[in-house]
Structure formats: C-alpha cells, structure tokens
Amino acid sequence: MPDLPSKSKYVVIGGGVHGLSTAYHLALELGSGEDIVVLEKSHIGAGASGIACGVVRNFYFSPPMAEVIRVSVELFETDPEGFGYHPVGYIAAVPEVQAEDCVAIQKRQAEIGYRSDVVLGEQACTEHMRAIFPDWNGAGIEAVLHERQGGWAETMKTVENLARLARSQGVRIFEGVEVTGIDLHDGLVHSVETNEGPIETELLIAGAGPWSGHVWRMLGLPPEVKVARKDRPTSPIGAAPRIEGDGNGAAYETKPIVTYWKLQEGDYWLDDVELTTTNGEAPVVHLDHVVPLVSDRDGRVIDEGPWGIYYKIGKRGYGVQGGGVPIKLGPEFELEPYGHGNPDHVVGDEFTDYFTAGLAWAHGRFRGRSGEWHTDPHGGIGAFTPDNYPVVDWALPNAYMVMDSNHGFKMIGMGKLVARDIVGGGESRLDGFRLSRYEQGVTHAASHSPYPWN
Ligand SMILES: Cc1cc2nc3c(=O)[nH]c(=O)nc-3n(C[C@H](O)[C@H](O)[C@H](O)COP(=O)(O)OP(=O)(O)OC[C@H]3O[C@@H](n4cnc5c(N)ncnc54)[C@H](O)[C@@H]3O)c2cc1C
Numbered sequence: 020m021p022d023l024p025s026k027s028k029y030v031v032i033g034g035g036v037h038g039l040s041t042a043y044h045l046a047l048e049l050g051s052g053e054d055i056v057v058l059e060k061s062h063i064g065a066g067a068s069g070i071a072c073g074v075v076r077n078f079y080f081s082p083p084m085a086e087v088i089r090v091s092v093e094l095f096e097t098d099p100e101g102f103g104y105h106p107v108g109y110i111a112a113v114p115e116v117q118a119e120d121c122v123a124i125q126k127r128q129a130e131i132g133y134r135s136d137v138v139l140g141e142q143a144c145t146e147h148m149r150a151i152f153p154d155w156n157g158a159g160i161e162a163v164l165h166e167r168q169g170g171w172a173e174t175m176k177t178v179e180n181l182a183r184l185a186r187s188q189g190v191r192i193f194e195g196v197e198v199t200g201i202d203l204h205d206g207l208v209h210s211v212e213t214n215e216g217p218i219e220t221e222l223l224i225a226g227a228g229p230w231s232g233h234v235w236r237m238l239g240l241p242p243e244v245k246v247a248r249k250d251r252p253t254s255p256i257g258a259a260p261r262i263e264g265d266g267n268g269a270a271y272e273t274k275p276i277v278t279y280w281k282l283q284e285g286d287y288w289l290d291d292v293e294l295t296t297t298n299g300e301a302p303v304v305h306l307d308h309v310v311p312l313v314s315d316r317d318g319r320v321i322d323e324g325p326w327g328i329y330y331k332i333g334k335r336g337y338g339v340q341g342g343g344v345p346i347k348l349g350p351e352f353e354l355e356p357y358g359h360g361n362p363d364h365v366v367g368d369e370f371t372d373y374f375t376a377g378l379a380w381a382h383g384r385f386r387g388r389s390g391e392w393h394t395d396p397h398g399g400i401g402a403f404t405p406d407n408y409p410v411v412d413w414a415l416p417n418a419y420m421v422m423d424s425n426h427g428f429k430m431i432g433m434g435k436l437v438a439r440d441i442v443g444g445g446e447s448r449l450d451g452f453r454l455s456r457y458e459q460g461v462t463h464a465a466s467h468s469p470y471p472w473n
Contacts (some may be wrong), residue, residue: 020215023193027056030211030220032198032234033051035068037226037421039181039192040434045224046188046310047420053189058195058213062356064178065112066228070358070399071428072342073171073187074303074329076166077111077133080120080466081408083451090134090428090448092168101177101183107331108302111162112148112381113468114309114325118162120466125164134167135439140274151296153381171303181431185200201247201418202238208238210419222441223418226434229354229402233421238418242350243273247460248380250363261316271458274405275350280375280425280471282345283366285396287375288338292384294330299336307469313377314372321372325469328377343373344400344469352400359397366396401425407471408463410438411452 031042038057046052046065075095113121118139125137138147145157147165150401182192191214200212200221208217225234234241248270294301307327311320330341360367371394378385403424404410410422413434421437423430428438440446451463 020193023196023213023215024056024218025216027280028054028055028217028221030218030222030410031055031057031224031226032211033066033192033226033228033230034063034182035066035226035228036178036181036428036431037187037228037423038224039178040431041224041437042190042192042434043181043185043188044435044438045192045441046185046439047214051189052185052191052349055190056218057190057192058196058211058218059192059194062194063192064175064373064445065201066229066230066357067399067401067425069174069177070397072329072331072340073174073177073428074331075104075429076169076305076324077128077135077166078109078124078305079113080124080468081451081463082127082322083448083463084408084426085124085127085131087134087430087433087447089131089433092133092432094432094435095172096447098180101176102178105170105172106168107168107170110148110302111305111307112144112160112195113307114159114375115161115163116309117307117467120468121132121162121164124324125135128166128264133431136165136167138163138165150384151298151302153297156381156383159308159339160306165302165426167226169303172428176429177205177428178357180293180408183254189327191466194436196452198234198237203239206218206283206323209415212325215468221417222296223352224421224437225418225442226421228423229279229357229400230421234420235414238414240276240414242275243404244276244454244457245455246274246457248272260337268393272404276404277402277422278350279352279371280345280400280401280403281364282342282401282425283373284340284342284398285370285374285394286333286335286338286340287371287378287386287392287394288333289385289391289393289407292388293337294332294339301332303329303331303382305306306377308380312373312380314389315386321376326373326377330378338393339378341374343370343377345401345471348400354400358399362397364400366398368396370396370398403455407450409433410454411449412454435450
C-alpha cells in the first residue's frame with residue numbers, strides 16, 4: 020500500500036464509529052490528525068457499526084451511560100443531515116416491574132438536561148401512546164418514558180460522516196489493512212504487524228467492536244478477568260470500592276473478557292400497512308412485557324415472558340425494522356465472514372414469528388397479518404464484556420481499548436471523552452468504564468429489563 024507509513028505516533032484499529040470518532044476527536048485535541056492513522060481490515064462500516072439498527076436512545080439505568088449518550092446526541096444534533104440522523108424521539112413502554120426504573124431514568128435525564136417525559140399508569144400510558152398510534156394496545160403497560168431527543172440514524176451515513184470529519188483534520192484512514200499481530204517490548208506496544216507490513220507506534224487505540232477479544236489477545240492479556248463475586252459486598256458506581264476477601268480468590272470469580280451474543284433483528288413489511296402516526300415520522304418504540312407472547316400465526320405461546328421488541332421505520336423507508344432480546348452464544352464464536360451474508364450471524368424464521376407477534380400485540384393494524392409479511396431477517400454478532408457495560412481504559416500503558424459491549428452505534432461521542440482521557444488524562448465521565456471496576460466490585464446499576472444492555 021503506497022502511502023502506508025512505517026511509523027505513526029498514534030495507530031487506531033477499526034473503521035467503525037469508535038475508531039473513527041476517537042481519531043477525529045484526538046485530532047481536535049492535538050490540533051492536527053497528521054500523526055494519526057486508522058487501520059481498517061475491510062472497509063469503513065464493515066463491522067457492527069454498518070449493520071446496526073441505528074437506534075439512538077438514552078434509556079439506560081446506569082448514570083455513566085446517560086452522560087455518554089448525552090454527549091453523543093449533541094454530536095448527532097450538530098449535523099443531522101450529515102449523520103443521517105432522524106430526531107424522532109424514543110419511547111420505552113414497559114410493565115409495572117420496570118416503572119420505577121423509568122422514573123429513575125427520567126430523573127437522571129432531567130438532571131443532565133436530556134429532554135424526556137415519564138407517564139405512569141395503564142390508562143395514562145395508553146392515552147399517551149394512542150395520541151401517536153391510535154391502534155396501540157397498551158394492556159398492562161404501566162410506564163412510558165418518552166425521550167424527546169434521540170431517534171435513529173442511517174448507520175453508513177453516520178460512519179461516513181465520522182470518516183469525513185476525521186479526514187478533515189488530517190487523519191489518514193487505510194482500508195484493507197489488517198492488524199495481524201502486536202509486537203510488545205517490555206510490556207509496551209512497539210509496533211503493529213499488518214498484512215501490508217509493520218507500523219511502529221507510540222500509542223495504540225483499539226475500537227475493534229466484535230473483534231475486541233482478538234486485539235485483547237494480541238496484547239498478550241489473559242482471556243479471563245477477575246470479577247468480584249456478586250454474592251460478596253460490592254459498591255455502586257460513585258462509592259468507594261469495598262471488597263472483602265481472604266486474598267486467595269474466594270471473593271472473586273473469573274469471567275471471559277468477551278462473550279458473544281447474537282443480536283436478533285430484521286426488516287419486515289406489508290403491502291398496505293405502514294408504521295404511520297397521527298403526526299409525523301414514527302418515534303422509535305421499545306416495548307417490554309411480562310405477559311405471554313402469542314404467535315400471530317397460530318396462537319402458540321412463543322415466550323412465557325418477559326419478552327421485548329424495539330422497532331422503527333424500515334431501513335428501506337417503509338415497513339418496520341427492529342429487533343428483540345438477543346441470544347447468548349458464549350466466549351468463542353466465528354466472526355468471519357462478518358455480517359448479513361453469514362447465515363450463522365442472522366436470525367431465522369422463528370424470529371419473524373417472535374417479532375411480528377410483538378408488533379401484533381402492540382398495534383391493531385398488524386394483527387392477523389402473519390401470512391403477509393415480506394421479510395428480510397438479519398441481525399449480527401456483538402461482543403459483550405463481563406458486566407455488559409463498556410470497557411474504556413488503558414489495557415497496557417500505551418494501549419487504549421474502547422470495547423463498547425455492543426452499546427455503541429449511538430455512542431459517537433465516546434471518542435470525544437476518550438481523546439480527552441488520552442491527551443489530558445483522568446476524564447471522569449469514563450470512571451464507570453474502567454477495567455479496575457471488575458476486581459474492585461464496583462457495579463453498574465441493574466434495571467429490570469429483559470435485555471443484557473440496559
Ligand atoms: C445487529 C446489530 C444491531 C445493533 N443495533 C444498534 C442500535 O440500534 N443502536 C446502537 O447504539 N447500537 C447498536 N448495535 C451496537 C453497535 O453497532 C456497536 O456497539 C458499535 O457499532 C461498535 O462500534 P465499533 O466501532 O466498536 O465496532 P465496529 O463497527 O465493529 O468496528 C470495528 C472495525 O474494526 C475492524 N477490525 C477488526 N479487527 C481488525 C484488525 N485486526 N485490523 C484492522 N481492522 C480491524 C472491523 O473490520 C470493523 O470495521 C448493534 C449491533 C449489532 C451487531
């Protein structure tokens with residue numbers, strides 16, 4: 020590759036949202052991107068960022084997440100057209116068991132200036148939803164959190180816009196360059212090996228998404244980390260760590276740094292019915308419930324509950340795109356070839372049944388239409404951390420990892436905080452994402468959601 024340097028002060032692995040956003044913001048912090056190269060083994064957006072559903076929401080129970088999302092939404096709002104951002108809002112409609120979570124989330128959103136409303140009680144929730152979707156069912160939905168910010172974004176537009184911003188600051192992005200190994204000297208990264216030759220570097224940053232576990236191994240780090248046991252005293256984020264152990268491991272267990280999950284998603288459409296509202300483009304809807312989920316095809320109980328779906332306008336501009344609760348795969352999974360072309364990465368017909376059953380539960384317009392759906396099932400593989408929250412930290416003194424635990428198409432602002440952390444040090448908004456939290460027993464608040472990522 021003609022222009023590939025043999026040396027670069029900063030090397031970023033990954034042309035997804037995190038690699039590109041970090042490279043861009045690092046260039047802003049440094050005043051120039053001339054010392055930064057991004058290496059992408061395939062093409063930008065070839066990983067999870069390119070196939071994500073594109074939902075942008077702040078429906079998170081853990082306070083550090085809310086702050087990162089706020090920064091990210093601000094970035095989307097600077098250039099909605101460039102990012103392909105549709106600020107249509109996001110609605111979480113949930114049963115009684117999650118009502119208090121919604122109240123707490125809305126309170127925190129208000130504190131950080133993120134606009135949202137919470138509605139409580141089945142009747143009020145139904146009225147709220149029917150003002151938008153007149154055919155909303157709503158039985159047993161006891162809380163609605165309506166985020167007035169957020170919505171969804173066209174994923175490749177977002178990726179391309181981040182690449183454009185990075186290049187505008189002088190960052191060089193090399194596609195088709197794969198990091199195949201990392202040369203370590205005295206516990207420090209000395210150079211990266213690539214299919215196009217070695218590149219010496221002072222600082223390596225990895226935004227490798229589902230491949231984060233591979234980079235972790237290339238850094239010579241153990242595949243499992245020590246995690247304070249849940250049945251021992253732990254402390255929530257913000258409190259001083261307190262782990263009581265006998266020093267011989269009894270207070271800890273080991274967990275894989277990465278566990279793979281299959282995200283279940285797809286595009287579905289009918290010839291004559293759309294996800295229209297009384298007023299404007301449909302907001303993203305996230306629906307969780309505890310009642311049994313009944314197939315709209317044959318009345319069979321698909322899931323005794325809890326279950327959940329999320330949906331928005333289809334990626335073709337019509338129909339419905341969305342997903343459901345993901346499936347845990349384990350600490351090993353073949354990622355290649357990555358994406359919708361790999362039958363092991365995409366969902367099957369059973370997910371169509373699940374998703375359209377959820378839609379039929381929610382909206383009268385979709386009920387009894389099961390035989391008529393056109394389907395484009397997809398989904399993809401995500402790499403999750405031991406507590407399903409991002410790890411954003413130094414893995415070695417000159418190797419920085421952004422492992423977003425599959426939270427992060429929407430987290431395009433994370434790179435801003437990472438760049439500040441790298442250049443200035445001690446970015447407190449990342450405190451909740453440090454690796455040391457595992458051993459220290461510092462926990463993220465857990466919600467009652469059926470998903471691993473709330
Ligand atoms: C099906 C699906 C739906 C999702 N939906 C949403 C959603 O609606 N909203 C949301 O916020 N998040 C969503 N996510 C999560 C989100 O997509 C990811 O968290 C985020 O895109 C990860 O970004 P990244 O930059 O870390 O990784 P990626 O986008 O995967 O980028 C990593 C890049 O690194 C490259 N790479 C890997 N190894 C090497 C190497 N050795 N050398 C060079 N390059 C390398 C890859 O080719 C890839 O392009 C979804 C994820 C999936 C899988």
